[in-house]
Amino acid sequence: MKILYGVQGTGNGHITRACAMARTLAAYPELDVTWLLSGRPREKGCGDIQNFQWREGLTFMSSKGKINIWNTLRKNNFMQFLRDINELDLTPYDLVISDYEPVISHAARKRGVPVVGIGHQYAFCHALPTRVKNPLLRSMMQGFAPANINVGLHWHHFGFPILPPIVDLHIDTELPVRQPHKVVVYLPFENSLEVLAILGRYSNFEFYIYHPDVQHTDNGNMHQRPISRTGFKQDLLSSSRVITNSGFELISECLQLGIAVLSKPLHGQVEQLANAAALEHLGYADVIHDLDAKVIAAWLHARKPGIQLTYPDVSTRLAAWIAGSCKESVADLAQILWTGPAVNT
Numbered sequence: 462m463k464i465l466y467g468v469q470g471t472g473n474g475h476i477t478r479a480c481a482m483a484r485t486l487a488a489y490p491e492l493d494v495t496w497l498l499s500g501r502p503r504e505k506g507c508g509d510i511q512n513f514q515w516r517e518g519l520t521f522m523s524s525k526g527k528i529n530i531w532n533t534l535r536k537n538n539f540m541q542f543l544r545d546i547n548e549l550d551l552t553p554y555d556l557v558i559s560d561y562e563p564v565i566s567h568a569a570r571k572r573g574v575p576v577v578g579i580g581h582q583y584a585f586c587h588a589l590p591t592r593v594k595n596p597l598l599r600s601m602m603q604g605f606a607p608a609n610i611n612v613g614l615h616w617h618h619f620g621f622p623i624l625p626p627i628v629d630l631h632i633d634t635e636l637p638v639r640q641p642h643k644v645v646v647y648l649p650f651e652n653s654l655e656v657l658a659i660l661g662r663y664s665n666f667e668f669y670i671y672h673p674d675v676q677h678t679d680n681g682n683m684h685q686r687p688i689s690r691t692g693f694k695q696d697l698l699s700s701s702r703v704i705t706n707s708g709f710e711l712i713s714e715c716l717q718l719g720i721a722v723l724s725k726p727l728h729g730q731v732e733q734l735a736n737a738a739a740l741e742h743l744g745y746a747d748v749i750h751d752l753d754a755k756v757i758a759a760w761l762h763a764r765k766p767g768i769q770l771t772y773p774d775v776s777t778r779l780a781a782w783i784a785g786s787c788k789e790s791v792a793d794l795a796q797i798l799w800t801g802p803a804v805n806t
Contacts, residue, residue, distance in 0.1 A: 464494045464783070465554040467562025468513075469580075469606065470501030471520040473690070474710030475560050478580065478776075480508040481629035485780035492784060495554070499545075499564050508690065516545045516564045519605075521730070546571060556783070559606050566606035577787055578608025579779065581709040582732060586611045587621040590742040591735040602731045612791055614709075614775070616716060617743055618799050622792040625772040625799065626713035627779075630694070637699040644761070645700040646670040647711060649688070650727045651752065657683060659754045663761060669696045702767070704757070707733035712746065719769030722746035723760050744768070773798050 464486075468479040479496070486492055498507045499518025507513045519542055521533045542564070549568040551557060559566045560580040569576040586603060613623045644666050648656055653674045660668045660683065667682050671693050675685040686692055697703070703715050707726035715722045724746050726733035740746040745768050749756050775798060782789055 462492055462555045462784075462786070463553055464492060464556045464558060465497060465551065465565060466494050466558045467497045467499070467560065467565030467606075468507060468510075469518070469561040469563070470498050470505070470507065472708055472710075473688070474708050475500075475580065476508040477629050477690070477710050478627050479510060479560060481627050481776040482579075482780065483510050485776045486783065488777075488780060489784040497562065497565060499562055516549075517541050518545075519563050556787070558783070559608055561606045563606045566608060570607055575609040576607075577610045577612060577783075578606065579612040579614075581614050581626075582606070583608060583611040584613025584615040584621075584623045585732070585735065586613065587619065587623065589615070589619055589621075589735060590738045610787065610791065612779070612794070616713065616739065616745060616770075618795060622790075622795040624779075624791075624795050625775050626709070626716075627775045628713050628717045628772050629710075629776070630698075630714055630717065637695075639701055640667070640699050641701050641764075643667050643669065643696070643700040643702075645693070645696050645703045645705075647672075647693070647703070647705040648725065649673055650706055651725075655752060657685075659752055659757060662754065663758060666761060669700070671696075702761075707736040707740070707748070709736060712736070712740070713772070716745060716768060716770045717772055719767045721765055721767035723749065723757065725749050725752065745770075 469475045486494055496507060496510050496513035497516065498513045499516040500520045503515040517538055519537050545564045546568045549564060551568060551572055551574050557565060557569045557574055557576045559576050559578050561582045566576055582602065614626050615623045616626060642665060646656065646660065646668055649672055653672045656670060660670070664682055667684065669684045669686060671686045671688055673688050675687060677687060678685045697714065698718070700720060702721040703711070704723045705711050707724045712722055712724065724737060724740055726737040737748045741748050747760055778794065778798060782794060
């Protein structure tokens, strides 16, 4: 079976999920998977996936913790996006899969080709907890990379046919010792200088700050790190708490590891606002909407323990489902995965 699998590269979570799926799909030699990446520069790559097609796609721009609509409109080449949709050849493929990748999704819709959507965003076709009341924003989110079969992933099923997260920790050795004062900080959409200024006040904690705008430096208890999946994973495994935006994959990993989370959603980003609402609804993390130094200090010193959940091996089950031509219903998949012995609901 020949598969075209599209990956939205704007968020690192999509890349992480794609790498997990690539490993499990490799167990089926009858599957010939072509990967297509968009939404990030080609040179940034697609994680462990070395061979992939690339399209410019669409992305969003942010500044100071908010979506910048004007820069987003200026950054995206909508004419090229339409050309890529019109020129993408889907005829060699038996199955089209989209992890919220818009070129593949809209090319398939235009040609009447069914597309399977696998990813967190596809959970939002259901009425999940959210603060986003604007129906236009919600419809834009659902129309960004539409699919015929929605395989949504979330921290909880909320009574809908939604699957658990794909948690890609891929740990081959014994877990390192958890350091009680170690805090991993991943706030890529915030101003790095503001983050450093706030956290620099608290000398009782060791902060490992991953951000696209910093270099590898150690200054007292402030450890700045450029984006690195390997280094980040090592620091995450030995940390006791995480301060991050409201992206899906990192928080999923924290829930699996039992690491306490303080989450700040990116203003104007529908998915992150919905994620923050879900975290509060479920009681899985603490949420702030601004980088308030007093609130952050109170959270750090409270030493509230993290929630720990044990999610099943979703990527392996999905790979088997794909190899079986996606014949099993999503509702049946959800039922099997959520009621298995390794899941806390």
